[in-house]
Amino acid sequence: MSTSGGADLVIVANRLPVDRIENPDGSPGWRPSPGGLVSALEPVLRANDGIWIGWPGGADGDTAPFEAEGLDLVPISMTPQEIEEFYEGFSNATLWPLYHDVVAKPEFHREWWDSYVTINRRFAERAAEVANEAATVWVHDYQLQLVPAMLRELRPDLRIGFYLHIPFPPAELFQQLPWRRQILEGLLGADLIGFQLSGAAQNFVRLVRQRVGHKTHRDVVYLPDGRTVRAAAFPISIDSAGYEELARSEEVARRATEIRDALGNPRKIFLGVDRLDYTKGIYARLRAFAELVADGHFDVEDAVFVQVATPSREQVEQYRLLRDDIDRLVGRINGDHGQIGRPAIHYLHASYPREEMAAYFRAADIMVVTPLRDGMNLVAKEYVACRFDNEGALVLSEFAGAADELRQAWLINPYDINGMKSALLDAYRADGRELTRRMKAMRKQVMEHDVAAWADKFLTELAAVRPSHGKSVRPARRS
Ligand code: G6P
Numbered sequence: 001m002s003t004s005g006g007a008d009l010v011i012v013a014n015r016l017p018v019d020r021i022e023n024p025d026g027s028p029g030w031r032p033s034p035g036g037l038v039s040a041l042e043p044v045l046r047a048n049d050g051i052w053i054g055w056p057g058g059a060d061g062d063t064a065p066f067e068a069e070g071l072d073l074v075p076i077s078m079t080p081q082e083i084e085e086f087y088e089g090f091s092n093a094t095l096w097p098l099y100h101d102v103v104a105k106p107e108f109h110r111e112w113w114d115s116y117v118t119i120n121r122r123f124a125e126r127a128a129e130v131a132n133e134a135a136t137v138w139v140h141d142y143q144l145q146l147v148p149a150m151l152r153e154l155r156p157d158l159r160i161g162f163y164l165h166i167p168f169p170p171a172e173l174f175q176q177l178p179w180r181r182q183i184l185e186g187l188l189g190a191d192l193i194g195f196q197l198s199g200a201a202q203n204f205v206r207l208v209r210q211r212v213g214h215k216t217h218r219d220v221v222y223l224p225d226g227r228t229v230r231a232a233a234f235p236i237s238i239d240s241a242g243y244e245e246l247a248r249s250e251e252v253a254r255r256a257t258e259i260r261d262a263l264g265n266p267r268k269i270f271l272g273v274d275r276l277d278y279t280k281g282i283y284a285r286l287r288a289f290a291e292l293v294a295d296g297h298f299d300v301e302d303a304v305f306v307q308v309a310t311p312s313r314e315q316v317e318q319y320r321l322l323r324d325d326i327d328r329l330v331g332r333i334n335g336d337h338g339q340i341g342r343p344a345i346h347y348l349h350a351s352y353p354r355e356e357m358a359a360y361f362r363a364a365d366i367m368v369v370t371p372l373r374d375g376m377n378l379v380a381k382e383y384v385a386c387r388f389d390n391e392g393a394l395v396l397s398e399f400a401g402a403a404d405e406l407r408q409a410w411l412i413n414p415y416d417i418n419g420m421k422s423a424l425l426d427a428y429r430a431d432g433r434e435l436t437r438r439m440k441a442m443r444k445q446v447m448e449h450d451v452a453a454w455a456d457k458f459l460t461e462l463a464a465v466r467p468s469h470g471k472s473v474r475p476a477r478r479s
Helices: 036-047 080-099 110-130 147-154 180-187 198-212 240-248 250-262 282-294 317-337 354-363 378-386 417-429 432-448 451-465
Strands: 007-015 018-022 028-032 051-055 066-068 071-075 131-140 159-163 192-195 215-217 220-222 228-233 268-275 303-310 345-349 366-369 393-397 410-412
Touching: 007 036, 007 110, 036 071, 036 451, 051 110, 080 110, 080 317, 110 131, 110 147, 131 147, 131 451, 147 159, 147 180, 159 451, 180 198, 192 198, 192 451, 198 215, 198 228, 228 451, 240 250, 240 354, 240 378, 240 432, 250 354, 268 282, 268 354, 268 378, 282 303, 282 317, 282 345, 282 417, 303 354, 317 345, 354 378, 366 378, 366 417, 378 393, 378 432, 393 417, 393 432, 410 417
Parallel strands: 007 051, 007 131, 051 071, 131 159, 159 192, 192 228, 268 303, 268 366, 303 345, 366 393, 393 410
Antiparallel strands: 018 028, 066 071, 215 220, 220 228
């Protein structure tokens, strides 16, 4: 298809899969954005010559479709006030904390909700314009939960899927939301609703029964008009082979050695890689490491901690507070335990390309992933995919969706600092055989369940919910 025509597969996500950059000659350009959602969907979109509808970031008013990185992109614009109310407000200061176990207190504001409705309608209307007759539209994530019902009303011929990348909260928490019923009804516009874990799908079905009053049986909701909606788990993954290939490359190997040298070749390197988000448990993780140093289990010659924190949602107050807290903590830990030229914690507030991350994953002995709540956590899987040497340890929070699959990690409760300390120490002391045994099992899981398989499965099951309807979607090409 071309940017002016329609598409048989339309992806609708808050963000476009590209970031604005300035080319060396000063002209504006785009590069693929890092991050889970993008790497997850790019292959299936390419295989189907589909369209991706999303917000390019910023308050640019341009809505002309364009092509970048071989993808047909349809931008949705937002005014500065809409960014504040829909994106920073309702999406990231209401829904995000509410859906993550109220780790921070969600704020409820009626103007934010109004803006959420307006922007969801804007996305739905654009999708209705670009989708071909009987096309498949796949809507993504918590920012766009009203789109399925809005789109169904405009285009009943479409096959509509929805996937939630973050956790779906238990009923006790979801019920706090003043607009709980509208959100449930918005999602029910889809034929298939995918979640990371089966517990989340069950929470949703139970809420629909209790709050909306529809009949349900197992994972199926029966609507009064005869339509059925299925809610099930589809744990997301990564381009596993792509990461392994990167990690095997000579450049990455060279860069990994460089990183170890720059760190002074300590015996072990601990690594954390996260968006700078209060759900990620960065504060407690760094404290646990610092206490191990303070307790004399190792000094800065034996072990260093590298924390890469990608800047995120910097206009939202809770994120600013977190940044200050982490800055202070890192300063204090290094002041207490560092030596000249040897800080205990190397803190990088920056975002790096995939190649650089692969080098960090190869360089690190112990990957520390300790979110207080996380839908999946793709970093844990990326680390495993990069460890083709069957070495390296993973310390992983029980409250990350990935813990369901990566059972051979050192699983921890991120609220239990002592438990976390002993897991870090066990991982630090583990011998080669132990590391290999665990890593081999985790690699089998990650290499066999990649993102192409995830997308295939979702789209196949979406087609099965409406079998006599719509065109079929080609599976993603495997790399
Ligand atoms: C999470 C969400 C995505 C979101 C990403 C980055 O992974 O599930 O929907 O795009 O974070 O956050 P941002 O607010 O920068 O889009």
